Amino acid sequence: MSAEAGRPKLKSCLDCQKSIESVYTGGRVAVDRDERRLFAACGEDIAVLDLATGDKLAELKGDTEIVTAFAVKPDGAHLVSASRSLQVSVWSLQSFAVERSFKAHDAPIIAIDIDATSTLVATGSADNTVKVWDIDRGYCTHNFKGHGGLVTAVRFHPQRDRLSLVTASDDGMVRVWDLKQRKCTAVLESHVSIVRSIDFTHDDGGKYMVTAGRDSVINVWDWGRKALVRTIPVYESVEAAGLLQDRAAASFGPQHTRVVFSGGERGAIRLWDMDTGEELFAQAKELNAKHTFVDVIYLPHSQQLVAATSDQNLLFYDAVDRLARTRQIVGFNEEIIDLAYVGNAHTHIAVATNTEQLRVYDTHNLSCELGYGHKDTILALAAHSSGAILATGSKDNTVRVWAIDMDAPPTRRIVCIAVAVGHTKAVGAVALAHGTDVLLMATGSEDRTVKMWDLSPLRAAFEDPAGAALAAEGSGPTKLQTLYTFQAHDRDINSVCIAPDNRIFATASQDKTAKIWDVATGKQLACLQGHRRGVWSAAFSPADRVIATASGDRTIKLWSLSDHACLKTLEGHTNSVLRVEFLSGGTQLASTGSDGLVKLWTIKDTECVLTLDSHENKVWALAKRPDEAFIATGGADSTIRIWKDTTQQEIERLHGEEARTLEQQQALDNFLLVKDYRNAITLALSLDQPHRLLTMLQDAMAAPGRSGDGEAGSGSEEDARAILGSTAIDEVIGTLSPEHLERLLGYVRSWNTNGRFARVAQAALHCVLTQYTSQAILALPSAKALIAAIHPYSERHFGRLDDLLTKSFIVDYTLHAMDALGIDDSA
The missing domain is CATH 2.130.10.10 (YVTN repeat-like/Quinoprotein amine dehydrogenase)
Incomplete structure (x- = not known):
């Protein structure tokens, strides 16, 4: 029992809990009057954000052209936007749908403002004109000309009774317009360049x-x-x-x-x-x-x-x-290059993008803190198991070590406490030793060298990150020293990882190899050869003496650390495999690739048990939380997906469904025993059990009350006249829901392909056609295809099915069906 409890549970289900996507790509922003929602231009769309949490509430889908200006009504009912397509759109902020769209100017609109009454909207355009529109009625009330350049700002006077509009242009002129008199009442000359605000x-x-x-x-x-x-x-x-x-x-x-x-x-x-x-x-x-x-x-x-x-x-x-x-x-975020879980409870994700900023997201509300220090793009991240120390490698040829304390005041949440200078090219790989007994950092660079850095001067930071951050603010970051440097590969180094026991480390390179090194001396212990393309990533198993490598040849290889032989090769990605991580105590692997896929593998049988297709481009980054409750992925589509392990919930759900199915099966048996046909047929259709329903109908049609040729037997006279052997069954068939009726017709189509079941199939169709109107049958999504497939006679002799399901067709067809079944039509 204890051995079973200690065995790691295999994962088989990951659900996307949150996504961090692009919500603002530049330009103006707006907030509604009660300050609940923020509106930001995102390419050709407008993102609607919850101002308190930063979550995306909705997206106003544009017309494939960049949004140039927008404004929100003071009453919060509508948003008015303009794009390079020259269209002005009026959006309902309840349904987030366009209510009205019209062309306003002959050139793009640069500025929009709405008056205090939420009645009038002013648009200033690159065609040097200003127009005023009645928003709700959708017509132009004023057309002002006079500016000698692009109109760059418009603003209504806040006093409602003044009906004044102020506009400005790129020639520095500010004009005041009286809406009642429909003319310019003042020209204010003082600015000598573009006026942006009023x-x-x-x-x-x-x-x-x-x-x-x-x-x-x-x-x-x-x-x-x-x-x-x-x-x-x-x-x-x-x-x-x-x-x-x-x-x-x-x-x-x-x-x-x-x-x-x-x-x-x-x-x-x-x-x-x-x-x-x-x-x-x-x-x-x-x-x-x-x-x-x-x-x-x-x-x-x-x-x-x-x-x-x-x-x-x-x-x-x-x-x-x-x-x-x-x-x-x-x-x-541009392109997501690397991810790492950080913070005291690992509730934050550090992100490297195509910028020099270190970005740390709170996974609860998606707010973000920025760390400044690097002078060029950050390429690699490595987080200590405590979540309080993070190392970053950059295109500025340096490595920085950061103290992370997300509970501190904003200025001390991300503090650079150390800098490692020595590489001559971009640092694209970094790894930290595990625990605090060994304080080391390994880095790999485009200069093809590996450096091992002594982190012992930072011991206090590992024990008290907040104190180290405070000290670094006063004295500046510590300058780290190297223990050794050597050329490791013939081409760029893509990945560095340190084994859990801190005795060996591995490097992966574009030269198609991965190499194993001794941590203490830097001596090469092995060269893993077998990949046909560059090796993008390497990871040590937390339990076994095994290392995994991911390559541009679309494979993942597992290697023994004892004899350095290739143990297994996992194939399934359709393009380069970019990242690999061990999960579930080393019994599973997660991988990401250039094909945009995230895959979950079980090592024992080398099978892919789950494929997630949620990214639209290369997935460069993969990070797991230490407890593996969450996994984060990020890629070239500028999107971060946070996946929750829902395997246990899925198992419980399946067990619950299985139990409910068993209960329903027992209920079905009980209904059949007491000949409760209504509940039995409904339940058989709900459980999608065509064979049980077929057996039920066969038994009813073969009952003693009916002879094989359709003549009455010893049963009741009403059942003898029933189409399906029982008036109760006929009544049930005549009162089915549309969903169940369509499912029954699907069963009939299948039964009709087998001569042994054709009689039941035709009788069931006869029962349907005599009890449902043509409109009810044609309303079913697949009605025409189903009926045409059930009996070719219908289409061959009567033409189009939508013209067929009439009273005369039903009578003719059912008489034909009864004749084929040997049923007396006089009944």
Whole structure:
């Protein structure tokens, strides 16, 4: 009993629990009035996100052209979007379907705004015109011309009774339009470049207006006089600017009643006193961060600022707490290169993409933290079993070691505590020793060398990651030293892994080989030859002296570490096998490939027990949680799938179904015993048991009350006249549900192919045709095909089946069927 309990349970079912997909690919973003949903452009679509969790709620599918602008009605009922196809679409935010679509301009729309009443929408276009539309009725109310360039910003005045619209263009001109008089009432000339933002003060009915643009200034205007009050030089190209409300402004002192925020090329939000032009606060940019801000929106209820970055991230800042970052959503991951589970309870996934940022996702709410340090793309990840230490290899030729503490304040969740410098080319493989007795790190590079690094100076970090992170903030990362370096292969090294006992390690290379090395000395112990293409991945078994290798030749090979012979070869992928990992105590393997497949193998019989086809491109990354409850995969389709092991639940479900089936079988026997035909036939159809139903009908038709030639026997007179031997059976057949009726006709088609069962088949068809209308039969999805297959006579003699199922056809056909069956038609 104890041996059975200790045996690892084989996996056979993995269900995708969560997906991390692209939700933002650049441009403006929007939030509805109650701040529950965030809308972000994602290529030709618009993603609808839950603002609290970051989960994708829906996707507004576009018209295959890139979305250029959109806005949400203040009442939250609709979203209006425009794309490069020149179409404007009005979306219902209840059904997420297009309610109306029309062509608005002769060139793409660049800016959209909706008035406070949710009635009018203004569109500014590259054709130099501005149009105003009645959203619900779908017609143009105003067509304004006068701008000498692309219209880059539009904004309704917040006061409903003023009916004023402000627009700006790339020539720096700001125009004010009166919707009642249908004309331009003012031209404001001060900007000398593209104007990107227009906003109004909140507490005084829009007495002042703020405009900002790429000429590196913020202008403050007196709305009543249409005069320039102040120019604030910001010394950066501004993409977004607006005004904070009283509570956020007061956090910088009671004397600051009007505070303007701005964001642009510096990639940091800055705050300004509108009345004095004084800079109140400027964010410190993240180390090595290269992004700029393309949009910043203000959420007045939650007092947050949401900044959209040029590298497709959404950063959330507390407007009251000196712009402290509260969370971030990664909008676009590009190609997923590697994954690793990290965190105290392994609830987070570290991700390497085609960027220099280290990304760490919370698997519960999909929020993400970014770690800055590398200067080029991260290529490889290796997590320590504790989940608190992570190593990354990069195209900048360095390796960094990070302390991961996701419960710490945002600035100390991902801290670089050590740097390894020495490789002359990109580092594409990294591995950490297991446990804390041996503190080593092995790295492999495009320079074809392997380096073994001494991590003993980081012992305190393995014991107290939070303390090490705090120390690194003050003194900087530790410089690691190598124990030895040697050239390992003739071509690029793709993978490095260390055995569970920390005595040997393996490397896999594009030179078609994998090699085994001694950890202590770096001496080569074996060269595993047999693959016909480069070897992409290698993994040691946690239980046996076995190593697995995955290759571009579409195979996985298992090798003995005792005599280095190839033990087994697993074939099934249709393209290169890119990653391999042992599961279930070494009794199973998981693999991913260039064919977009994830496969689960049982080693004992070398069979693939599960294939997951959820990715649309190469699956580069594969990571398992230490308890193997979850497996994560990621690939070139920019998607991360998190798979949950549901084998036990599936076994329990199958056992439950089996038990229910046995109970229903017993119930069916009981119904037949007491001749409860209604329940017996319904249950036989539900259980999909055509043979039991056939036997039941044969027995009824062969009962003593009926003779073989259809004449009445010793039974009741009513049963003698019944088509299927019993009036009860005829009544049941006449009251079947559409699903059961279609299933019965399918049985009849099968029975009719066998001469022994043809009589029952024709009688059952006769019973159906005499009790159902032609409309009821034709409503069945496969009715025509079923009836035509049951008896060729119908199509050959009567033509099209949809014209056949009429009263006259049914009478003629049933008389023909009765004649064939030897039934007296006088009855």
